[in-house]
Amino acid sequence: MVKAVVLGAAGGIGQPLALLLKTNPRVTELGLFDIVNTPGVAADLSHIATPAKVEGYLPPDDGLAKTLTGADIVVIPAGVPRKPGVHDLFKINAGIVHDLAVGIATTAPKAFVLVISNPVNSTVPIVAEVFKKHGVFNPKRLFGVTTLDVVRASTFVAEIIGDLSKSPNVVVPVVGGHSGVTIVPLLSQSSHPLPSSFASEKLEALTTRIQFGGDEVVKAKDGAGSATLSMAYAGAEFAAKVIDALAGKKGLVAPSYVHLDADKEGAAVLKKEIGKELDYFSTNVEIGPNGVERIIPLGKLTEYEKGLIAAAVPELTTNIEKVSCYQRPR
Template sequence: MPKAVVLGAAGGIGQPLALLLKTNALVTELGLYDIVNTPGVAADLSHIATPAKVEGYLPPDDGLAKTLKGADVVVIPAGVPRKPGVRACSSCRQINAGIVRDLATGIAKTAPKAFVLVISNPVNSTVPIVAEVFKKHGTYDPKRLFGVTTLDVVRASTFVAEVLGDFGKAPDVVVPVVGGHSGVTIVPLLSQSSHPLPSDYTGDKLQALTTRVQFGGDEVVKAKDGAGSATLSMAYAGAEFAFKVLRALRGEKGIVAPTYVNLDADKSGGDALKKEIGQDLDYFSANVEIGPEGVAKIHPLGEITEYEQGLIKAAVPELAKNIETGVAFIQSSKL
């Protein structure tokens, strides 16, 4: 049975994420790591009557290596949140890049076969950072590296249910969200919503809903008024994606979810997607089928509207720049 690990487990996302993983019966071991407070978080969670054995470590005495030993799934929410008035995490890019680089180095050395789920922002850049670290250590497998974009999907589903006037439908609403995981790189394919929008949702209304999905994090940052960013909703979304990965590891078939991956993880599907978007990008978020070995199939965009084509056209240049930023960070780093 699988061991799940949370790196950054004492933080605003890490603690609720660890709680949700502890309550999942598929997890039999839960490893927690952070620079402070991890043993206390582990002790607290260990009192919950579920199968998972919990251990928490700090940096001293090879704490990271101890946490990662035997890991099957590693989730990385570590980092600093953005502040009010700061869009796209510009104030924390460099800090988070360094944190993710160092954690990825530990994974590459101790648990190179684990599925790595990256939450730390900016995901558009941090996923390439992890990939480049793994390449330097000769342990890179694009099928096992995922950028968690599930919060965009969760928001889109919730906001569509709100438009429909029925929050009870929210768990059943499915809206594919493609592209990346910040601002204009987030492209909700509202035309493919499992629950169609009202016929009057065109023009300004459609634009407003799209913008709300793209910049939904701003609502939370503003409402928290300096006390943090989207932590609880992100923990929920991260856990939802981790649960799908755990189910796929167990051998369950047909697990499909939007996630930000290297398009070489499925060469045929990735090449087809590149043709659709009209750009030779290395990374893109799309509907991905997940299997026991990781990425099994990258799905095409499918039929999209002219409006959505415009959104993708706007997303591509920003996404390309974000990817290059992550790659360049490692090329200029000393590991």
Template sequence: MVKVVVCGAAGGIGQPLSLLLKQSSLISHLALYDIVNAAGVASDLSHINTASKVTGHVGKDSLAEALTGAHTVVIPAGVPRKPGMTRDDLFKVNASIVRDLAQACAQYCPTAFILVISNPVNSTVPIVCEVLKKAKVFDPRRVFGVTTLDVVRSSTFVHQIKPQFEPHSNRITVVGGHSGATIVPVLSQVKQVRFSDEEIKTLTHRIQYGGDEVVKAKDGAGSATLSMAYAGARFTNSLLEASVGGKRGLVESTYVHLIGNPGAEWNVQATGGLQYFAQDVELGPQGVAQVKALPDLSVEEKKLVEIAIGELKGNIAKGVSFITEGGATPAAKL
């Protein structure tokens, strides 16, 4: 049985994400957890004519039941970004939510794959890893920051100015992190089309700050939920195809803990000793099969990576210190 748990399943990302995952033939049990409304979402989705069972779990008292036996846990839980709100602002609220869910995973499904969507990913992934380290169940191959939306946006935005570029089948590598200047699309390695210097500059900025377009357009009603749900489902399905379906050669860009992951040694040196970095990763039965080496970068992209590294150092330190300097609470309080 392949049990996939969505934590935050009744939210703006969680509902469409759960709908998309219900369509996967690789999932036999879809468990939906939230502090409210998860039972209703589960009942609704259970009427869809695919084979997976759907269960709803509401409130902290049901978290153990939701997580026990999980193969994969996807975490979109948290508050959305509002106009004028940075991802750093989100940290104050979402850090505690992610910490508590990570502690529950350590207790009830310590070998599950954990896919973190909750922003700010640059900091919430280190929170999850530090919690698992404290519980002595950390495996760097099994924790992922879902940065797939940056990849999806890259292909979409390129197609909009270069219609001959097919956006669904052509993937663009994005490295760094998952916020603003930490997002570095490697446009120099796109072989299907050519860009002018001005086009690269414009595309890079739009990919880095594409989320702001949605926040502004929703006028206070939320952030990128539907596109994020699509991106989250895409990454989850890729991981399941590799870990359950046995498909080889699947590569996705994702934010991972470099130290201890196969192939990551070179990347640690290239990023100035960073513990976390988004890069192309080949997926396999145990999660990370290999972290690919950084692609050849243009002079401008190298400058952008240096900027990203500088910001990531602070983002990572914030997540780590949240746990190591008193952010953690006993799992028994869940």
């Protein structure tokens, strides 16, 4: 029996994400929270014939606390999406994520927390800092959801191979962070290698497409929003692995942006590989019933991939350090 919660459940990511979680057979309760429309979303989903009982709350009358009570897993897609004219998501979304984190810390401090709200490189550290202030921080239970980068990489590689039917089985490790140059696809480790004729300029173009795939969607939507459906799919995929781990399933591996204290031994190896002391990094992790069981090393990298990581680290450092200067407006 699992209670899953979606914070930001009435939004462009939240609604399809809640739908996908409603169809997960392990979910027996689904709590939804947003500042508008949540009861209607909950009523709509409640008509779907799956085991999960659905309840939706708004802020009045301690709606956030009611939503979070008894939560096993909390997914946060809340916030403003990427779109033209919005140049600093951090300033807008940091406050939203901060307040939701306070609610989790006081009502569901032992829940697994999955952060989707952008910019993930900075919003995950915000949640961590709130949890630390409340004395409930457990690095093993806090995840930045970077699955969309892997989903995109897998799809794009399948397109190049010329067989989209293979895309569910294509696995491309993607490490670093979850924005722009901090996204580092390890294409040399793809489960389905690229053609031997794949020239270096094509490799660079593919890498750029994976790193800036979100821009492709924003442009195609012509100012109407960003990646919502693909992000909901990716978020549900990652949440399903966490839910399976809660149920006792072993050997589950998925990419996530985590605090490296989640596995200090694995982190020591990782830090040597990237050549930098960082508190957060996205890489494959093994997930178990207690959260992060193991941080998995990057493995053998090409010189090109080493260069990508070298370019990613300064940007990632800036994203993380930005949080230390953040003060929640009163």
